[in-house]
Amino acid sequence: MKSIKYIVASVALLAGMSTAAHAASTLESVKAAGKVKCGVNTGLTGFAAPNDQGVWAGLDIDLCKAVAAAVLGDANAVEYKPLNAEQRFTALQSGEVDLLSRNTTWTLSRDSQLGLDFRAVNYYDGQGFMVRKDLGISSAKELKGATVCVQEGTTTEKNLGDFDKQYNLGMQPVKFKESTDARAAYDEGRCDAYTTDASGLAAERTGLKAPADHIILPEIISKEPLGPAVRHGDSQWADIVSWAHFAMLIGEEKGITSANVDDMKAKNAEGTDGADAEVQRLLGITDKLGEGIGLGPDWAYNILKQVGNYGEAFERNVGKSSPLGLDRGLNALWTQGGLQYAPPAR
Amino acid sequence: MAEISAGPSGHSAAIVWWRDERKRALLWQVLVVAGVIAAIWFIASNTIENLRTLGVPLGLDFLDFPAGFAISFSLIPTDLDSSIGRLIVAGILNTLLATAICVVLSTFIGFLVGVLRLSGNYLISRLATVYVEAVRNVPLLVQLLFWYVAIVKFFPNVRQSISLNDMVFLSNRGIYAPRPVPQDDFSIVLVALAVGIAIAFGIRRWAKRRQEATGKQFPIGLSALGAILLLPILVSVLLGNPVEWELPALQGFNFQGGIVLQPELATLVIGLSIYTAAFIAEIVRGGILAISHGQTEAAYALGLRPSRTLRLVIVPQALRIIVPPLTSQYLNIAKNTTLAGAIAYPDIFSIIGTSLNQTGRAVENIAIMMGFFLLLSLIISWFMNWYNRRIALVER
Numbered sequence: 001m002k003s004i005k006y007i008v009a010s011v012a013l014l015a016g017m018s019t020a021a022h023a024a025s026t027l028e029s030v031k032a033a034g035k036v037k038c039g040v041n042t043g044l045t046g047f048a049a050p051n052d053q054g055v056w057a058g059l060d061i062d063l064c065k066a067v068a069a070a071v072l073g074d075a076n077a078v079e080y081k082p083l084n085a086e087q088r089f090t091a092l093q094s095g096e097v098d099l100l101s102r103n104t105t106w107t108l109s110r111d112s113q114l115g116l117d118f119r120a121v122n123y124y125d126g127q128g129f130m131v132r133k134d135l136g137i138s139s140a141k142e143l144k145g146a147t148v149c150v151q152e153g154t155t156t157e158k159n160l161g162d163f164d165k166q167y168n169l170g171m172q173p174v175k176f177k178e179s180t181d182a183r184a185a186y187d188e189g190r191c192d193a194y195t196t197d198a199s200g201l202a203a204e205r206t207g208l209k210a211p212a213d214h215i216i217l218p219e220i221i222s223k224e225p226l227g228p229a230v231r232h233g234d235s236q237w238a239d240i241v242s243w244a245h246f247a248m249l250i251g252e253e254k255g256i257t258s259a260n261v262d263d264m265k266a267k268n269a270e271g272t273d274g275a276d277a278e279v280q281r282l283l284g285i286t287d288k289l290g291e292g293i294g295l296g297p298d299w300a301y302n303i304l305k306q307v308g309n310y311g312e313a314f315e316r317n318v319g320k321s322s323p324l325g326l327d328r329g330l331n332a333l334w335t336q337g338g339l340q341y342a343p344p345a346r
Numbered sequence: 347m348a349e350i351s352a353g354p355s356g357h358s359a360a361i362v363w364w365r366d367e368r369k370r371a372l373l374w375q376v377l378v379v380a381g382v383i384a385a386i387w388f389i390a391s392n393t394i395e396n397l398r399t400l401g402v403p404l405g406l407d408f409l410d411f412p413a414g415f416a417i418s419f420s421l422i423p424t425d426l427d428s429s430i431g432r433l434i435v436a437g438i439l440n441t442l443l444a445t446a447i448c449v450v451l452s453t454f455i456g457f458l459v460g461v462l463r464l465s466g467n468y469l470i471s472r473l474a475t476v477y478v479e480a481v482r483n484v485p486l487l488v489q490l491l492f493w494y495v496a497i498v499k500f501f502p503n504v505r506q507s508i509s510l511n512d513m514v515f516l517s518n519r520g521i522y523a524p525r526p527v528p529q530d531d532f533s534i535v536l537v538a539l540a541v542g543i544a545i546a547f548g549i550r551r552w553a554k555r556r557q558e559a560t561g562k563q564f565p566i567g568l569s570a571l572g573a574i575l576l577l578p579i580l581v582s583v584l585l586g587n588p589v590e591w592e593l594p595a596l597q598g599f600n601f602q603g604g605i606v607l608q609p610e611l612a613t614l615v616i617g618l619s620i621y622t623a624a625f626i627a628e629i630v631r632g633g634i635l636a637i638s639h640g641q642t643e644a645a646y647a648l649g650l651r652p653s654r655t656l657r658l659v660i661v662p663q664a665l666r667i668i669v670p671p672l673t674s675q676y677l678n679i680a681k682n683t684t685l686a687g688a689i690a691y692p693d694i695f696s697i698i699g700t701s702l703n704q705t706g707r708a709v710e711n712i713a714i715m716m717g718f719f720l721l722l723s724l725i726i727s728w729f730m731n732w733y734n735r736r737i738a739l740v741e742r
Contacts, residue, residue, distance in 0.1 A: 086699045090708050093400060114706035115400025135599075146599040147418075147519065152687065152696060153703040157415040161426045164416065172600070174418050174610070175696065177687040181491070185690065188498040190518055190609065192599045232400050 026098050026230070026237035027071065027294050035077045038064035039097035042082040043180070045203040046318040046326075047103050047123075056080050060101040062313040063122055063228055065306065066244040067099060070290075070299040075306035084178060085153035089114050092231060099241055100229040103197065105155045110229075119242035121227040122310075123318075124330035124339050126220035127159045128198040130205060133215050135192060140219040147172045149191035151179040156196055159222040183207060197224050202324045239293045247282065247300040249342035251309030253333055254279050258308035261301060282345045289345060300345075310340065393709065408705040409434070415700060417692040419608055430701050437697035438718060441683050444614050444693065445722070448679045451619040453672075456626025461656070463631050474627070481624040487685050490617040494689040497609045497616075504600060515594055515601060520608040522594035522601045531588040535578050542577035546570035610691035614683065622679050629671045633664035665737050673730035677723050694718060 030036055040048040040060055048058040065075040081097050092100045093115050103125075104110075106118035129140045129148075137143070140163070150156055152175040164171050174191055176182035183204050186194040196204065198220060205211045228245070230238045251257070254276065256264045265283050268275040280286040283304075284297030291297070307313065314331060318324045332338025363369045397404055409431035416426055420436040421443060428436075463474040481489070498518045502508060507517035515522040546569075553564035582588065594604030637660050645655040687696035694715060702711040 086703055089703070089706060093402070093708070109704075110706065113402065115397070115402040144598055145602070149690075153699050157700060158704060161414045161416055165426050171416070172418050173416050174690045175687075175692065175700070176690045177696070177699070181688060181690075184495070185498060188495070188518065189503045190498050 026234050027240065030071055030098055034072065035079050036064060036068045036071065036099060037079045037081060037097045038067070039081050039083045039088055039091050039100040039102055040064065041102050042084055042178070044103060044200060045206060046199070046322060046324045047203070048080075048082075048101070057317065059123060059313055059317045060103060060228075062248075062307050062317065063101045063241075063245060064099065066248060066303045067241055069302040069306045070240060070244050070247070070295055073296070073298065073302050075302070085151060086177070089116065092116060092229060095231070098230075098237070103200070103226045104229055106225045106227050106229075107155060115232045116229045117232050117238050118227050118229050119238050120245040121225040121339075122245050123199065123226040125197040125199050125224040125226050127156055127195060127222040127224060128201050128220055129217045130186075130194045130201045130214050131192060131217060133213055138217070140193075140217045140221065141167050141169075143171060143193055144169050145171065146192040147174060147190070148193045148195055149174050149176065149182045149186040150195050151175070151182050152177055154196070155222070155224065160195055163221045179204070197226070199318065199324070199326060202326055203318075206323050236294055240295065243293060244303060245310075246342035247303050247345075248307070248310040248313065249333065249340055250278070250282055250345055251300070251304045252311040253335065253342070254282070256283075256304050256309060257312055258305055261304045265301065278345055287346075397709070402706065404707075404709065406710060408701075408707050408710070411705065413701070413704070415704070417697065418690070419611060419692055430705070433697050434694065434701065434714065437692060437694035440691065441680075441686075441693045441695075441718075442722075444611065444618070444683045444686065444691070445680045447615050448618045448622065448683070449676055451615065452622040452626055452675070452679065455619060455623035456675075457630050459623060459627035460630025460634070463627060464634060478624045478627050481621055482628075486618070486621050486682060487688060489621055490613060490685055490689055493617040494609065494613045497613055501609075504596070507596075507601075513591075513593060515596075517601075518609060519600060520606045520612070522604045522606050524591040524593050525603065525605040527590045527592050529588040529590060531585045534585060535582045535588065538581035539574070539578040542574040545573040545577070549573065608691075610686070610689050613689050614686050614691050614693075618679060618682055618685075622675055622682075625675050625678075626672065629668055629675065630664070633668035634660055636667050637663050662737070663739075666734075666739060669730060669734045669737065673727055673734075676726050676730065680722050680726060681719060 024032075038061075040056065040058075043049045044058070046058055048056065048060045051057045061078075061080070064078045064080070068077045069075040081091065083091050083097075083100075083102060088100055088102055088104065089110075091097050100116075101122075103123065104118075105125075106121060110116060111118050129143065131137060131143075146169070148160060148171050150160060150173050157173065157175065160171065160173060163169070174182075174185065176185065179196065179200075183194065185191060187208050194201070194204070198216065201216050205214055205216070208214060228241050230241050251261075254264075256279065261283075264279060265285065268279045268283070268285060270280070270285055277286070281289055282300045284290060284299070284301060288297045290299040293299075308316075311333075314328065315321050318326045319328070320326075328336070328338060330339045332340065334341040364373075394404060410429050412426075413428055413430045413433050414426060415433075417424060417433060417436060419440060421439045422432070422436055424433060424436050459474045459477060462470050463478065465471045465474070501516055501518040504517045504519045507515045507519075507522075509515050513524050549564075549569050550566050553566050557563055592603045594601040594606070596602075641659055641663065642655055645659045646652075650658065683693050684695040686693040687699065690696075698711045698715045702708055705711070
């Protein structure tokens with residue numbers, strides 16, 4: 001079954017590539033199709049997973065929605081394509097998806113050798129380890145000779161190798177195609193430790209038989225800037241995707257939420273005293289900055305109205321009010337000591 | 347036009363070429379071949395062109411890159427500094443190992459169940475039927491995941507592992523057993539083994555010749571086994587057992603030392619063999635049923651016992667019917683090993699998957715894997731065709 005998927009993917013790669021050469025720009029084809037084809041995780045709570053009503057939800061999903069809201073004016077005009085770690089790049093290269101928003105780490109080799117472009121980071125993460133409490137260890141450096149369950153086809157595999165080499169641990173990786181199988185094997189005791197991005201660990205722990213019996217070790221062994229990827233060579237589309245994320249950041253910075261965006265628009269109407277010039281530009285009140293990237297003046301208004309700002313998306317999906325309960329940490333705005341920083345809208 | 351007006355009385359050479367069936371057929375063939383070549387050329391050149399547009403390099407240089415990731419099971423030594431090419435070779439060997447074990451095991455189980463389904467004993471034949479119907483009607487991936495969970499759940503955690511005399515340890519990390527470490531004189535034992543095998547072949551030839559000449563039978567199997575086993579054991583004892591055993595011992599998180607059968611390989615071998623054996627059982631049953639019952643009756647009339655009848659009369663004839671579809675099953679085994687990634691066995695498909703992800707070279711990686719499976723399948727079917735010709739009915 002898997003091999004069939006694989007062959008289909010490679011044929012799609014070949015066939016898709018032969019058409020991609022003659023195809024219009026991504027923006028035109030998205031407008032023509034009336035929907036954004038978004039490659040997402042097959043199921044990672046908080047980032048991309050169907051909720052209890054069977055509707056896709058998560059931080060990565062919100063980015064897909066933001067792009068759809070900016071381009072088509074409708075945050076729900078998204079076709080989600082669940083992809084596993086192995087399929088994702090081929091799917092994007094071949095044009096099967098317009099945008100890959102699938103907790104994908106931005107690395108030099110991926111940015112340069114895969115025919116992809118990364119321009120924004122919607123979650124700053126790092127790789128960690130989860131172990132059983134009763135092992136009695138408190139540091140990942142004590143995992144000498146341990147068996148580690150890991151998902152195949154991720155940067156996780158390589159980070160594990162680097163960490164192993166650095167501290168000469170001789171760990172034994174057991175690699176599964178699907179993260180759910182890897183987690184299940186860890187839960188059954190096939191492995192001493194389970195490794196993935198720290199946010200993923202928090203999400204996966206909620207799915208274990210006894211979440212309280214497991215601890216996440218303090219070491220973060222890598223930098224994992226997770227962000228959306230687009231095909232190389234279509235700068236306009238890359239601009240749209242990265243600015244969809246930046247608009248959500250500026251929205252949070254300026255205190256614009258999905259609830260008050262109409263008030264903010266009214267309050268900052270042209271010629272009003274004490275109006276914020278950047279808010280005016282962002283919401284398309286004065287300048288028509290959206291035109292520069294092929295969008296209407298309401299592009300950012302639509303994002304903030306229909307999806308909300310970054311802080312809202314974070315709290316809703318992975319923050320303290322969600323089952324994951326993650327801190328803002330590195331993902332706080334730069335004004336609050338975090339790394340999330342948007343270039344100015346002007 | 348002049349030729350057409352020559353009418354029915356015209357000579358065949360005078361017929362216009364498009365009315366000549368043979369020439370028309372030739373034209374169609376040329377067109378089809380040209381079409382196929384054009385399609386391949388179109389796809390290939392477009393792919394290369396588009397990869398260039400995307401800035402993705404094409405080539406096999408990535409095989410020399412250091413892989414930087416480890417694999418859990420390998421027949422050749424690998425470490426974190428091994429090249430991607432070396433890990434792919436390790437994956438190929440893992441696939442070949444699983445395929446070889448599954449072919450042998452599924453053939454054995456398949457023949458047994460196929461014969462049992464024809465047994466006169468109601469209970470036995472029903473049980474065999476239930477086995478075949480239950481196993482071949484459930485998807486293989488589901489069965490593999492079932493066996494994996496069953497094995498990992500059934501065996502205890504590594505710290506509570508079942509110890510057999512402190513030599514063999516069973517846990518959900520695998521079965522650990524002592525590993526023989528050959529000492530200096532061990533090569534002499536290997537020579538003794540070779541001599542034993544040669545003697546066994548000698549006994550077989552002598553016994554066959556004697557039976558043809560005198561009709562007297564000789565217990566070939568037992569004596570050959572004796573020669574193969576006893577001689578090396580005797581030599582080994584005389585040399586003072588030039589083998590040391592390295593015992594597995596729990597150190598830190600895992601057992602260290604000894605040899606290990608990991609649950610991943612065990613699951614793949616058990617699941618795939620049991621699945622394929624159900625199909626082989628049906629092929630064997632069909633082959634045996636195709637042999638006229640008169641053959642059995644004739645053999646009984648000559649005074650052959652049922653087991654001999656089966657072995658000497660029925661099966662050799664049935665094999666001619668069994669072998670061609672059996673070849674397909676062997677090919678299926680080789681291809682079905684690619685499901686191993688779901689249960690974390692590092693076969694070629696799984697390692698190619700990682701390599702693809704690390705290097706992004708989708709076209710090359712998939713091409714390597716397809717080339718390998720094509721080659722493996724061609725070798726299997728070449729061998730089976732050779733075997734089929736050998737056992738074919740020699741017509742006089």
